[in-house]
Amino acid sequence: xxxxxxxxxxxxxxxxxxxxxxxxxxxxxxxxxxxxxxxxxxxxxxxxxxxxxxxxxxxxxxxxxxxxxxxxxxxxxxxxxxxxxxxxxxxxxxxxxxxxxxxxxxxxxxxxxxxxxxxxxxxxxxxxxxxxxxxxxxxxxxxxxxxxxxxxxxxxxxxxxxxxxxxxxxxxxxxxxxxxxxxxxxxxxxxxxxxxxxxxxxxxxxxxxxxxxxxxxxxxxxxxxxxxxxxxxxxxxxxxxxxxxxxxxxxxxxxxxxxxxxxxxxxxxxxxxxxxxxxxxxxxxxxxxxxxxxxxxxxxxxxxxxxxxxxxxxxxxxxxxxxxxxxxxxxxxxxxxxxxxxxxxxxxxxxxxxxxxxxxxxxxxxxxxxxxxxxxxxxxxxxxxxxxxxxxxxxxxxxxxxxxxxxxxxxxxxxxxxxxxxxxxxxxxxxxxxxxxxxxxxxxxxxxxxxxxxxxxxxxxxxxxxxxxxxxxxxxxxxxxxxxxxxxxxx
Numbered sequence: 001x002x003x004x005x006x007x008x009x010x011x012x013x014x015x016x017x018x019x020x021x022x023x024x025x026x027x028x029x030x031x032x033x034x035x036x037x038x039x040x041x042x043x044x045x046x047x048x049x050x051x052x053x054x055x056x057x058x059x060x061x062x063x064x065x066x067x068x069x070x071x072x073x074x075x076x077x078x079x080x081x082x083x084x085x086x087x088x089x090x091x092x093x094x095x096x097x098x099x100x101x102x103x104x105x106x107x108x109x110x111x112x113x114x115x116x117x118x119x120x121x122x123x124x125x126x127x128x129x130x131x132x133x134x135x136x137x138x139x140x141x142x143x144x145x146x147x148x149x150x151x152x153x154x155x156x157x158x159x160x161x162x163x164x165x166x167x168x169x170x171x172x173x174x175x176x177x178x179x180x181x182x183x184x185x186x187x188x189x190x191x192x193x194x195x196x197x198x199x200x201x202x203x204x205x206x207x208x209x210x211x212x213x214x215x216x217x218x219x220x221x222x223x224x225x226x227x228x229x230x231x232x233x234x235x236x237x238x239x240x241x242x243x244x245x246x247x248x249x250x251x252x253x254x255x256x257x258x259x260x261x262x263x264x265x266x267x268x269x270x271x272x273x274x275x276x277x278x279x280x281x282x283x284x285x286x287x288x289x290x291x292x293x294x295x296x297x298x299x300x301x302x303x304x305x306x307x308x309x310x311x312x313x314x315x316x317x318x319x320x321x322x323x324x325x326x327x328x329x330x331x332x333x334x335x336x337x338x339x340x341x342x343x344x345x346x347x348x349x350x351x352x353x354x355x356x357x358x359x360x361x362x363x364x365x366x367x368x369x370x371x372x373x374x375x376x377x378x379x380x381x382x383x384x385x386x387x388x389x390x391x392x393x394x395x396x397x398x399x400x401x402x403x404x405x406x407x408x409x410x411x412x413x414x415x416x417x418x419x420x421x422x423x424x425x426x427x428x429x430x431x432x433x434x435x436x437x438x439x440x441x442x443x444x445x446x447x448x449x450x451x452x453x454x455x456x457x458x459x460x461x462x463x464x465x466x467x468x469x470x471x472x473x474x475x476x477x478x479x480x481x482x483x484x485x486x487x488x489x490x491x
Contacts, residue, residue: 003146004033004034004038004078004079004144004146005077005078005079006078007030007033007078008030008078008079008090008091008092008093008104009078009092009093010092010093011026011030011092012026012056012058012061012062015061017061017062018061018062020166020169023056023062024156024169024170024171027054027171027173028154028156028173030054030104031052031054031154031173032152032154034049034052034090034104035048035049035150035152035154035173035175036149036150036151036152037146037147037149038144038145038146038147039144039145039147040106040109040131040142040143040144040145041142041143041144041145042131042132042134042135042141042142042143043134043135043136043140045111045134046111046112046145046147047109047110047111047121047130047131048109048110048111048112048150048175049106049109049110049175050107050108050109050110050120050122050174050175051107051108051122051172051173051174051175052104052105052106052107052172052173052174053104053105053107053159053160053171053172053173054102054104054105054171054173055069055070055071055089055102055103055104055105055171056070056092056101056102056103057070057099057100057101057102058099058100059099059100060099069159070101070102071084071085071086071089071101072096072101073089073091073094073096073101073103074094074095074096074097074101075094075095076091076093076094076095076101076103077091077093078091078092078093079091079144081141081142082094082103083128083132086105086124086125087105087106087107087123087124087125087127087128088105088106088124088127088128088131088132089102089103089104089105089106090103090104090106090144091103092104105124106124106127106128106131107122107123107124107127107160107172108120108121108122108123108127108174109121109127109130109131111130151177152175152177153175153176153177154173154174154175154176155173155174155175155176156170156171156172156173156174157170157172157174158170158171158172159171159172160172160352160356210268210269210330210359210360211329211330211360212268212269212327212329212330212332212358212359212360213267213268213269213270213327213490214327214328214329214382214384215327215382215436215437215488216384216436216438216439216465217438217490218267218436218437218438218488218489218490219247219248219437219438219489219490219491220247220248220249220250220437220488220489220490220491221242221247221248221249221435221437221486221487221488221489222249222250222251222252222260222264222486222487222488222489223235223238223249223250223251223252223258223260223485223486223487224251224252224255224257224258224259224260224485225251225252225253225255226255226256226257226258227251227258227485228251230258230474230478231258231474231475231485232474233471233474234470234471234472234473234474234475234485237470237471238442238470238482241440241442241468241470242437242440245440245466247437247438247440248491250304252264252298252301252304252487253298253301253303253304254293254297254298254300254301254304255293255298256290256291256292256293257291257293258475258478258480258485259323259480259484259485260484260485260486260487261322261323261377261480261483261484261485261486261487262278262280262321262322262323262484263278263292263293263294263295263298263322264295264298264322264487265295265313265322266322266325266327266358267489267490268327268358268359268360270490272313272314273309273313273314274313274314274315274316274357274358275295275296275313275314275315275316276315276316276318276319276320276322277317277318277319277320278292278293278294278295278319278320278321278322279292279319280319280321280341280373281340281341282372282373314357316353316354316357317353318338318341318342318345318350318353318354319338319341319342320338320341321341321373321374321375322487323373323375323376323377323378323480323483323484324337324338324373324374324375324376324377325376325377326376326377326379326380326381326382327382328363328380328382328386328388328411328412329382329386330360330361331360331361331362331363331411332354332358332360332361332362332363333362333363333364333365333376333380333388333408334354334362334363334364334365334376335364335365335366335367335368335374335375335376335379336364336365336366336367337367337374338350338354338364338374340367340374341374363407363408363411364407365379365403365404365407365408366400366403366404368397368400370397373479375484377432377433377483377484378391378429378430378432378433379391379393379404379432380404380408380432381432381433381434381436381483383415383461383462384462386411386412386413387412387413387414387415387461388408388412388413388414388415389414389415389416389417389432389458389461390404390405390408390414390415390416390417390432391416391417391429391431391432392416392417392418392419392424392428392429393429394416395419395424395428396424396429415457415461417431417432417454417457418457419449419450419453419454420453421449421450421453425446425448425450427446427448427476428446428448428450428454430444430446430472430476430481431443431444431450431454431458431481433480433481433482433483433484434458434481434482434483435470435482435483435486435488436465436488437488439464439465439466440465440466440468441458441462441465441466441467441468442468442469442470442482443455443458443467443468443469443470443482444469444470444472444475444476444481444482445469445470445471445472446472446473446476447471447473451469455467455469470482
């Protein structure tokens with residue numbers, strides 16, 4: 001431990017002023033020693049370092065480092081832990097009054113149990129909770145322990161979510177050698193190794209891809225309180241069907257239009273909702289701004305009885321639209337209009353923010369700009385067991401249909417809706433925008449020949465579900481259908 005303290009005491013003293021290349025090289029040396037020679041010991045549990053980030057500020061010598069992202073700390077000795085709002089650091093010698101402070105943020109850990117199986121802990125705050133909760137009492141906290149040398153393959157990437165990061169400065173270090181062992185080492189976990197495309201390999205192979213909560217797991221559905229006025233026939237049939245099948249429903253007050261799917265937060269598991277910036281470009285004119293709902297207003301409206309969900313929520317710093325988020329097991333499918341809506345960020349940054357917020361892989365489909373909204377829920381619907389259903393896009397644009405299939409078939413088994421009619425109806429796209437709550441599926445009906453064919457195909461794809469038709473022209477004429485007007489959750 002004394003060797004580590006010496007290593008962290010004044011590691012950058014011999015570097016020239018603002019020598020960022022030398023700074024990065026020194027950080028790599030420290031990272032290699034931590035990964036290969038040390039672990040965190042908590043009572044009887046041991047955790048290997050898997051991913052770390054370096055944060056440091058010296059006002060006189062390294063003022064080009066982004067100090068607002070480094071938590072100030074006073075009189076902290078090298079090698080001690082420092083808890084902060086984002087997680088836990090291993091400190092360098094730090095004294096805020098002297099303008100010198102910093103440490104090593106623990107982003108990911110690997111715990112090895114007695115049977116040799118591994119548990120991967122990812123996320124700074126999750127790591128902090130893990131190591132401190134693993135200790136028996138306040139007098140026996142986590143310690144850094146010397147271990148026999150273990151072989152690691154250290155690689156580097158940019159830090160997460162750092163604004164104005166100096167160009168080519170990479171201070172996130174990770175052990176990419178874990179990749180070869182994960183499939184055989186980890187128990188009761190679901191991992192995806194082959195589909196990720198990010199610069200940081202830990203984000204590529206070692207982050208657990210959670211299965212997001214999909215429609216078949218929901219049990220409650222909400223609609224705008226404006227729906228009975230705007231779509232009275234549709235509303236009546238919806239209420240009748242939901243009551244018949246015993247599905248809980250309610251209305252949301254404080255909404256400014258009927259499209260709940262677009263502005264309400266996205267539930268990724270039973271206890272977590274993701275909010276986002278709901279300022280889509282198609283609502284930025286005078287008329288659009290009048291009907292742009294603020295979801296936080298909806299949550300704060302007392303009669304909606306939703307406030308209890310706020311502590312279980314997070315917010316993503318992106319302009320999003322819920323109609324462009326289709327949850328598909330351990331993936332989310334979106335059109336790439338999300339990049340257009342967030343031009344202030346690079347594509348890689350947008351992808352990174354999405355993956356961190358939703359904790360799953362993001363699959364992007366090209367945006368057909370003839371459809372202003374860029375909504376993916378007008379293209380596909382998740383079925384189950386890695387199966388998705390795609391609308392009859394081939395009847396409208398064969399090139400886009402082929403592009404969609406090419407991308408989707410890399411990830412899913414795809415069932416495409418097809419209609420045996422002489423003349424294709426321009427609104428037949430809307431069948432894919434059905435509403436599913438648990439095992440009840442309500443399919444838009446348009447009063448055309450395709451109605452029954454759509455019902456038959458969906459029943460065949462989901463034989464264990466109850467499938468019924470709902471007259472939906474009132475909504476479809478306005479540009480959406482049953483998924484668009486609803487917000488289904490697991491309450």
